[in-house]
Amino acid sequence: MPLFRCEGCSIRIERSMAAYWRNKGKLLCSTCLDRQEMPLKTAESGRKRGSSEFRANSNKS
Numbered sequence: 514m515p516l517f518r519c520e521g522c523s524i525r526i527e528r529s530m531a532a533y534w535r536n537k538g539k540l541l542c543s544t545c546l547d548r549q550e551m552p553l554k555t556a557e558s559g560r561k562r563g564s565s566e567f568r569a570n571s572n573k574s
């Protein structure tokens with residue numbers, strides 16, 4: 514498998530070309546993947562909705 518550079522920490526990682534194209538040329542090592550996925554999931558499901566509601570409420574008063 515070819516070697517690529519991790520977008521997050523520049524470590525050299527072995528990935529398949531299929532993974533390369535699937536990620537549009539941006540590859541992350543498993544460490545950076547874990548770090549990236551966790552905040553993304555919580556932000557999209559909970560934080561966005563919560564912050565907008567909070568703003569609407571605070572603007573009224």
Ligand SMILES: [Zn+2]
Nearest residue numbers: 519522542545
């Ligand atoms: Zn990395």
